[in-house]
């Protein structure tokens with residue numbers, strides 16, 4: 001009994017504080033064990049809490065993705081939301097901030113300065129007019145008084161982060177832009193500058209005012225397509241809706257003027273849900289496809305009654321150019337799906353035709369695209385055709401590997417020729433067109449320069465698609481030539497003659513829409529207006545690529561304004 005009692009008291013003595021007070025080493029050991037156990041437990045609990053938070057966040061994300069997926073199923077495609085687009089803008093700014101190449105950043109700032117100079121001159125002397133005449137310091141309404149420069153500049157201001165200027169311009173669009181003008185407007189110019197500019201501003205900012213205005217002007221243009229063949233008349237009165245073709249074409253419609261509205265009008269259908277815009281412009285391509293020649297090259301004049309072409313010049317320059325550009329770009333805008341396969345096929349056919357026009361100069365072997373009348377090739381190339389290297393590079397990736405590198409190589413050779421259009425003159429600015437005489441390489445013919453963008457456009461695409469910094473160097477040289485010859489106290493002017501440097505008195509709206517934008521993007525990271533997400537119209541207005549509607553499918557707008565409510569996305573129109 002005594003033995004049992006003593007062994008139990010030995011066991012319990014460890015709970016008696018007096019035991020430890022007499023043994024300080026054991027007390028210290030006990031204290032350390034306590035600290036370790038507490039730290040271990042605390043650490044586990046923190047980990048569990050963090051995991052719970054992470055799980056909750058992931059659950060929320062899955063929930064949002066499920067909602068998006070549901071919407072996808074209902075709408076037949078991914079909805080591009082105002083929220084998403086606005087986030088993109090934040091991405092643009094962030095990307096710029098993170099950019100580390102100091103030379104690129106410096107050059108980009110210089111181009112931005114040029115935009116600020118051009119814009120503030122327009123603001124001061126020509127506000128609300130179509131274009132600024134910098135030497136006489138006044139505005140002119142070359143497009144019927146639709147604020148062409150202002151609308152053409154919206155997206156450039158936005159992309160460059162010129163927010164204050166963008167807001168002021170937006171106020172003007174909301175309060176002063178008026179299309180109710182009895183003016184015979186060019187369907188082509190109004191579409192590429194005004195419809196395109198407004199839609200791009202809408203896609204970037206998500207502000208509905210731009211979409212409303214784009215719809216207003218497009219509705220006024222739409223009767224131009226009401227012809228026996230569906231090939232549009234190229235001019236229309238914005239109030240009365242009576243359409244016609246200019247007398248100098250002999251009543252014919254012009255190829256580029258009739259086949260360069262597809263991107264904008266398809267985009268408008270996607271954003272409004274109204275099929276009529278897309279139907280009118282796609283019909284034009286169907287009509288032309290019926291009699292599309294084996295070489296894919298169409299003469300520049302088309303009879304709007306019969307829908308057939310008459311013998312006239314074949315060119316990738318003036319009056320032909322952007323028809324070919326839009327065949328490729330509608331395919332890109334349509335996500336390269338089977339819906340738009342025929343656009344790609346037509347474009348590839350035209351590229352075969354283009355190859356048949358390619359020639360080399362002597363003695364220096366510059367590659368150029370000739371023109372054609374009947375069976376005769378003409379050794380002439382417009383600077384306007386210098387958009388082609390960019391287009392060919394953009395389309396090259398759609399071919400198999402061999403063809404793809406062949407076309408990319410051609411694009412690079414053509415871009416070199418176009419750059420030499422600039423380098424070969426005393427001002428280092430290109431003339432309007434060039435002739436190629438045997439033994440003499442290239443000779444400038446029409447010698448003005450009106451601040452056109454095509455060469456820098458191609459340099460932009462080639463730099464984006466090859467990563468070759470040479471294209472940035474060439475673009476920088478061209479920019480410096482503009483700064484040297486075209487910058488005046490109140491804006492930028494063209495040159496009457498690139499040999500003498502004598503200036504004209506016009507700041508073309510495409511200088512702000514295209515030339516400066518492409519130069520800015522040439523010195524920006526490729527994620528700024530990524531070519532995977534955006535397609536540029538022929539006036540350099542980026543349009544967001546969204547899902548394409550199948551024919552006959554019920555049209556619902558693909559770009560909608562949505563608000564976040566109770567953790568779920570809902571239609572703001574149906575709160």
Ligand code: DMJ
Nearest residue numbers: 322452453454510538539
């Ligand atoms: C622009 O209006 C467009 O790029 C059009 O397609 C052709 N010409 C001018 C710029 O040169």
